Amino acid sequence: MIDGTYSILYLKWEDVFLPIGLLTSEDFSEDIEMLDTTTRDNGGWKTSTPTNQSYSLSFEGLIKNTNFNGGDFTKISLDRLRTLKRNRILIEWKTQDKDSVFIDSGFGYITSLSKSSTIDEFISFSANIQGYGVPLSTSGLVFTLEDGNNNIIEDGNNNEIITG
16 A cells, blocks of 8 residues: 555656645546447447546645745745646646655646635645646666576676666
8 A cells, every 4th residue: 555645746847846845635537538339239238439538637735935035946836836827838747656666747737726715724725737648657666687696687788677
């Protein structure tokens, strides 16, 4: 099992991946559109064929100054998210667990952004990224191929063969 506490969402800001500061939740969902079909052999049962796929990434956090004087410039919060949304910037994102076993990444646009404040509580925000293109699922784990006797196998050009 992977503890969601250690899953972090990063957005690329000025060519560097920065984490969403004070992230409280993150949800990733994929959908596929279905085109209704009919055949003589379906016996009256509905059939369909998959067509376009899409995904979205929604997340919530607590507001932190990440863009103005005195702010934490190593994070992203509502202030920077507003800039990305209002300027309709195609952003690169990734999520990964603390051990980099599961890494999802892709591109998208921020399609919604809101903030909420309640008396005696911290101000929070929520956002949604609509995916652009196909998302990728990879792993940061790298394994070196060995022969069983602790000898690393190379490709003939002194390059180790990496798997994983």
